Amino acid sequence: MLNIEGIVYMGISVVDSIENKEFSPKEIREMLGIDNSRIQELCKMADIKLKKNNRGLTYFTKDDATTLREFSSKANTALTVPSKNTVLKGTNSISNASIVQLVDTLKGIESSITNRITSLLDEKLDGMDDVVMELIRVKTENETMRFKINELNKENYRLKKEVNSFKKVPFGFYAKASSENSLF
Numbered sequence: 001m002l003n004i005e006g007i008v009y010m011g012i013s014v015v016d017s018i019e020n021k022e023f024s025p026k027e028i029r030e031m032l033g034i035d036n037s038r039i040q041e042l043c044k045m046a047d048i049k050l051k052k053n054n055r056g057l058t059y060f061t062k063d064d065a066t067t068l069r070e071f072s073s074k075a076n077t078a079l080t081v082p083s084k085n086t087v088l089k090g091t092n093s094i095s096n097a098s099i100v101q102l103v104d105t106l107k108g109i110e111s112s113i114t115n116r117i118t119s120l121l122d123e124k125l126d127g128m129d130d131v132v133m134e135l136i137r138v139k140t141e142n143e144t145m146r147f148k149i150n151e152l153n154k155e156n157y158r159l160k161k162e163v164n165s166f167k168k169v170p171f172g173f174y175a176k177a178s179s180e181n182s183l184f
Helices: 025-032 036-046 062-075 084-164
Strands: 166-169 173-176
Touching (some): 025 062, 036 062
């Protein structure tokens, strides 16, 4: 644990090296017991410009750390970083409740959609019973008509055959030819 006033860093006294020490955001988090978003808020409040080292990593000076501590105390809104287990337990309980609520909502939506589709299909299919009965009647009538057409075609063929069996004789008369000459 780092305490700037007592100049104790992880239980080791570091009086000389702390003046020029670069503190990483992780060290500031541990030192102040706050998270990154709170550090960013405090930096804005204290008008602290973020600095980057030669490796491109963000760092804070001792003065920055002291200023952040002061602003954190003044605002009296220092947030503690919860332990990993606390975060997971809280997240799981919230997630479980949210999941249960989400599942219940989805079941309700599913039930509602199913009921609407069922009622719509029932309405449409009620009229379909009459249509199906009409189609069966029309199909039966259609078959009957085909049978009649076949019978009429046979009758027509027979009558044409009989008409062709008559031969024209003088004076506008016709005489029936003998049945020996007929095809049937």
